[in-house]
Amino acid sequence: MEKAFTYTNMIKTFPDFKLGPLNFDLESGTVLGFVGPNGAGKTTTIHCLVGLLRADSGEMTVFGRANNLNKPEWKLDIGYVGEIHVFYERWNGHQNLNFLSQFYPNWSKERASALARRFNLPLDKRAKDLSTGNRVKLSLVAALAHSPRLLLLDEPTSGIDPVVRAEVLDVLFEILETGDRAIFYATHVLPEISRLADELAFIDHGQVWFRTPKEDLTEKWRKIYFTLARDDVRLAAIVHHEREGDRHQVVCSDCASILVQLKELGAENIQENPMSIEEIAVQILKGGRNVEAG
Amino acid sequence: MWRLVKADIQYNWPIFFIAGALALILLIVIGIIMEWPDQDQDLPGTRLLLMAIAAFAFFVRILRMMGEKRDRYHTLLPLSGTAIALSRLVSVICLWAACVLLYWLTTLPIRPYPKEVIVFEMLAASGFVLMANALPYIQSDISTHLRNSFQRALWMIVRTIAVGAGMVLFFTLNVTQTSWRILRVFLPLKSQISPYLGSLLGSGLFLLAGIVLTWLSVHFFKKRKAFVE
Numbered sequence: 432m433e434k435a436f437t438y439t440n441m442i443k444t445f446p447d448f449k450l451g452p453l454n455f456d457l458e459s460g461t462v463l464g465f466v467g468p469n470g471a472g473k474t475t476t477i478h479c480l481v482g483l484l485r486a487d488s489g490e491m492t493v494f495g496r497a498n499n500l501n502k503p504e505w506k507l508d509i510g511y512v513g514e515i516h517v518f519y520e521r522w523n524g525h526q527n528l529n530f531l532s533q534f535y536p537n538w539s540k541e542r543a544s545a546l547a548r549r550f551n552l553p554l555d556k557r558a559k560d561l562s563t564g565n566r567v568k569l570s571l572v573a574a575l576a577h578s579p580r581l582l583l584l585d586e587p588t589s590g591i592d593p594v595v596r597a598e599v600l601d602v603l604f605e606i607l608e609t610g611d612r613a614i615f616y617a618t619h620v621l622p623e624i625s626r627l628a629d630e631l632a633f634i635d636h637g638q639v640w641f642r643t644p645k646e647d648l649t650e651k652w653r654k655i656y657f658t659l660a661r662d663d664v665r666l667a668a669i670v671h672h673e674r675e676g677d678r679h680q681v682v683c684s685d686c687a688s689i690l691v692q693l694k695e696l697g698a699e700n701i702q703e704n705p706m707s708i709e710e711i712a713v714q715i716l717k718g719g720r721n722v723e724a725g
Numbered sequence: 726m727w728r729l730v731k732a733d734i735q736y737n738w739p740i741f742f743i744a745g746a747l748a749l750i751l752l753i754v755i756g757i758i759m760e761w762p763d764q765d766q767d768l769p770g771t772r773l774l775l776m777a778i779a780a781f782a783f784f785v786r787i788l789r790m791m792g793e794k795r796d797r798y799h800t801l802l803p804l805s806g807t808a809i810a811l812s813r814l815v816s817v818i819c820l821w822a823a824c825v826l827l828y829w830l831t832t833l834p835i836r837p838y839p840k841e842v843i844v845f846e847m848l849a850a851s852g853f854v855l856m857a858n859a860l861p862y863i864q865s866d867i868s869t870h871l872r873n874s875f876q877r878a879l880w881m882i883v884r885t886i887a888v889g890a891g892m893v894l895f896f897t898l899n900v901t902q903t904s905w906r907i908l909r910v911f912l913p914l915k916s917q918i919s920p921y922l923g924s925l926l927g928s929g930l931f932l933l934a935g936i937v938l939t940w941l942s943v944h945f946f947k948k949r950k951a952f953v954e
Contacts (some may be wrong), residue, residue, distance in 0.1 A: 446872050482800055483952045500947060506803035515953075517798040519736050533728050534802045 433459040433494065435581045435613030436480060441489030443479055450475045450637040452489065457613050459494075459580065464628035464645075465617040466712055472637040473617035474514065477585045481511050493581060507535060510574035512587040516566040524554030524561075524569050528576065535577035543576035549602050564595035571603060582607070584616045588623065625708040633715050641715060645708070652711045653686040657698040666692050670714050682706070682714050729799060729812035730819070741820060800952035810946035814858055814939060821854045845928035852928070855935025859942035860891075865954075866945035 435457045442451040450472040457463050467473050478484040480491050482498055491498045496505035518527045524547065532538040547554050550568040553561075561569060567587055574582065587603075588596040604627055607614060616624045624631075625645065632642040660677045668685040679698075683689040686703065693701055706714075734741055799809045825847060864884055871877045 478951075478953065483797060485950050500806040503803045503805050506801070511801060515794070515797070517794045519732070519798075520793050522736065530732055531802075534804065 434492070435459045435461070435494060436615070437490075437492045438476075438480070439490045441479060441486050441491055443475055443484060443486045448472070448475075448637060450479075451486075453639060455632065455639055455642065457581075457615055459613050460611050462607075462614040462616065462624075462627050462629045464621070464624035464631045465615060465634060466619065466621055466624070466631055466716075467617075467634035468619055468716055471619075471634045473619075473634055474585055475637075476634070477511075477513070477583050477615070477617055481509060481583060482506070507537075507577075508580045509583060510577065510579035510581070511583045511585075512567070512570045512574045513585045514587070514589050516570040518558035518566075518569065520559040521557055523557050524552065524572075527558060527569065528554070528573060531573055532576070538577040540576075542578065543572055546572040546575055546606070549606070550599070562595075564591045564599065567591055567595075567599055571599070575606065578612075580612050582612055582614045584614065586618050586620075621709050621712040631712075633712075635716060648708060648711050649705070651685050651687070652706050652714075653683055653689075654704040654706055654710075655681050655683060655686070655689060655693070656700070656702040656704070657681075657693055658700045659693070659696060659698040661696065664696070671717070726804070726808035726812045726815070729804070729809065730815045733812065733816045734819070737816070741816075744820060745823070794954055796952050797954060806947040807943060810862075810943040813862055813946070814942060817854070817858045821851065825851070845924055848928035849931040852931030852933070852935035855932075855939050859935075859938040862942045863938065863945050866942070866949050869950045869952075869954075870948075 437456040438451075438453040440451070441453040442449070444450070448470075453476065465473055465476070475484060479486045480493070480498060482500060485500075493505040494508050496502070498505055519530065522530070528540075528543050532540065532543070544554075546552075547568075550572065552565055552568040552572060554569075556565070558566070558569065571587065588599055591599070600623060607627060614627070616628065618624055621631075628645050630642060630644050631648065632639050634640075657679050658677050659679055664672075664674075664679065666672070666681065666683070666689055668683050668688050669681050670684055671682040673680045681689065690701070690703070796809070796813075799812070802809075828847075868877070868880060871880055
């Protein structure tokens with residue numbers, strides 16, 4: 432299957448932070464949630480891909496084309512919405528969209544108008560007079576109107592209130608669910624993406640160290656309580672382990688394997704609890720690299 | 726590139742309109758009224774035009790850089806780095822070219838065959854405009870390579886010294902020769918450098934410096950570490 436993007440040994444360093452080396456890709460038509468705490472490197476990862484930051488080393492491609500500043504065709508396939516929404520501030524929505532339409536052969540004015548209507552976006556207002564929520568909407572319309580094959584969303588709803596956020600996400604997901612495009616959605620708020628994602632990748636301290644299909648998380652991850660009167664309890668695929676006397680509580684990334692191990696060890700009162708995606712994400716982000724080992 | 730230039734002019738048309746109108750007034754007042762009877766003297770009209778446009782170019786550049794994150798916006802578009810870098814410079818160059826054209830058209834009835842010295846002064850003025858246009862961008866592009874507060878502080882000192890030196894040079898070349906002389910004040914003050922502006926060598930050097938800085942501005946843009954601003 433065609434790769435929407437690839438990162439190969441990509442490194443970007445700052446005085447107090449190093450991103451990478453990153454080696455990962457996204458297949459066309461797949462939705463990848465990119466989850467990590469603030470400062471983990473999500474935005475830098477996307478900025479390097481769209482060309483807003485120059486990587487120190489390594490290569491990146493978008494649908495097979497290198498992200499070369501002087502051969503800009505690779506940008507035609509990208510729709511990008513970041514945390515900062517940049518426009519010609521004294522121009523209204525129509526003027527900003529007309530300006531952008533000149534650069535994308537696939538731009539559809541009808542599609543842009545339809546999207547604006549769906550988002551209930553006032554296109555006759557100047558960009559600088561738009562509320563934060565409406566600026567997000569204008570960015571989304573601008574990113575989607577040329578039907579990009581790759582959509583890069585970097586915490587697009589940050590800074591807007593929960594009501595508008597829910598409204599924006601509802602419409603956005605409705606639109607995205609019907610399209611056949613690769614989506615890379617960076618966020619630290621997992622519920623935002625858990626509805627849409629096929630896969631989730633977790634980043635922290637500049638490294639993508641865990642990536643999994645979403646179903647694997649909900650099927651394999653469990654919180655298990657059991658009683659076992661032994662001191663040398665060693666279990667594989669454990670992310671978190673708490674013990675109070677003989678009573679144990681573990682969070683595991685492969686429930687079936689743990690249950691087999693517990694039976695072999697003679698554990699009793701085994702109680703298996705499913706976990707929500709959010710709980711799993713918290714455990715993964717707290718558990719760090721242990722998850723990979725598990 | 727031209728789509729960006731067109732947008733730049735459309736977006737900033739009030740500033741361009743005011744600048745154009747001021748330039749036209751300067752041209753009419755100075756180009757005809759003052760230079761005409763005083764053709765064998767110094768050429769204050771050309772100099773004032775130069776000062777006005779160069780200052781305008783510098784002012785517009787600074788304003789543009791301080792306001793909106795235009796480089797970030799344009800970098801996301803499917804355009805080459807060269808096209809984006811040039812588009813930052815071209816609108817002011819177009820305005821300057823229009824002013825030069827107007828100048829010739831305005832003075833044509835009076836001086837069908839312009840004196841050599843005027844041509845050279847114009848070339849030098851063009852060099853000044855190119856420099857004033859490119860320098861703010863060069864400094865902002867270079868600043869994306871600075872990694873810590875020490876480097877940034879050092880760069881600020883270098884920049885301050887450079888701007889100071891540039892202003893001294895500019896005033897030495899122009900103010901003592903133009904504004905004051907127009908006002909007929911400080912007539913004895915005469916720059917030792919300014920006569921070179923009216924020579925082939927001097928004007929050629931200024932124009933060359935302007936072209937080199939314009940090229941450097943494109944080069945530094947393409948070498949930037951970041952386009953987030």
